[in-house]
Amino acid sequence: MSTVKTEKRETDPDPAAHHPGDLYPAGPERRLYWALADCWNVTRRTLTHYQRQPVTIVWQLGFPIVSVLLYGFVFGEAMAVPGDGDYREFLMPGMFASTMAFGFMGTTMAVVTDSTKGVIDRFRSMPMAPSAVAAGRGVSDLLVACAELTILGVTALLIGWEAEGGAPAAVGAFGLLLLLRFSLIWVGVWLGLLVPNAEAAGGLYAVAFPLTMISSIFVAPSLMPSWLGPVAAWNPVSSTVTATRELFGQPVSGGTWIEENAVLMAVVWPLVITAVFLPLAVRRFQALSR
Template identity: 70%
Template sequence: MVLRGLTHYVRQPSNIAWQLGFPLVSVLLFGYVFGSAMSVPGGGDYREFLMPGMFGMTMAMGFMNTAYVVVYDSSRGVTDRFRSMPMSPSAVVTGRGVGDLIGASLDLVVLGLTALAIGWRSSGGVLDTLTAFGLLLLLRFALIWIGVLLGLLVPNEEAAGSLFAVAFPFAMISSAFVAPSLMPDWLGTIAMWNPVSATVTASRELFGNPAAVGDTWIEQHALLMSVVWPVVLTAIFLPLAVRRYQRLSR
């Protein structure tokens, strides 16, 4: 199942370009068009503040692509064919998850090279830098199972396309682009407790970039929550996704 997913990446490279198109355009917009008007609480270069947020946003919005691919297979009878084969029901779900995680790693490589090209640097050590990228992939790993579950729940590709309305605010109402302290109190509180914010803030600290950390508990313990949130999400949605797939065969 993993090999099947990777083969689709090789034979349909336009999908990778589509997935990376929005983050790359966002880098240009926020880094160069709006960047001069943006400020970082506590000081610091906005582009250094921005890039970990772009990494986090790309990982957060990836579950939408996962959901679409699952719906695509289901609507064309591929899922029914898998159900008729002598294979574990969990293999379809976990195979999709592992394949998407490998694809997410490639996304991070391209974004990382883009960040280096515009002058972003990690001033943390090698271990801290690798840990930061590991936390970003951990977030993506947890959100993949939400995408798989949604893909098994929505009825068709048109409905899957509308999931952008869910993914966009989930990624944007966070500390990815603006520090929560600059938002209205009620919106800032939502942004602080967004799992994306924990991962983005922790990665900024590990990269040695401006983090604009407030004095709230959730912000002070971003590194801890960047692990807790993905573990909790995976523990909830991975079993639900497998159970949903098993019910399709009844």
């Protein structure tokens, strides 16, 4: 009898129709239902790890606070701002964006850990939607990103920062920050599936560090050397930083096309990054050997 069942599964034109506990007839609706259910299960698994390993979430959420206090109060008085504005007002949008940008390294480390421990192979052997692993990782990382922005925003208010552009503009600014984080999630997933182990993934900080430092997070590109300023201005992170400063009503630097169209580019850059790395991440996952 087991032989008959095996032959039926191999010759069935729609193996996905045999998802355990299927309550819907075969069709797009059933596929969508189980894709969403599988995505939620992967998301819940990731959030459960945070619950059982509180040190991880404390570090991930605490580091931005330490960074704000360090750059805002230790270096703040020595930093120049376009228009002689307050450096802490200039800094906070940059710290928001820096936290979102650096988050992709956490994604990379989590994915490579699952991959080296055989968790990814286990997922591939189960009757689940192929997109669920990447999508679940993306949803859980966005939820963590929302928590990071909330804690960082409260910290900013406590040190005297405020969004002077109004509530609708502030909501738009936080939306652009989450859009940047969303696009970089797929970079992290792809890298996590590409590198062989956690040690190699740790070496990627050498790439992530210039991504955030050579930007307008801490210093305006106009105050940098003439050869470095354009590189920083065209950094995708800089577009998000400048756009959020504009929406928050904070000091901004201008004079170049990329800076004057920062809000537009803060949408375009993440969409381009997502269009490139999301298919690469899914294709890499599908190409993994069982």
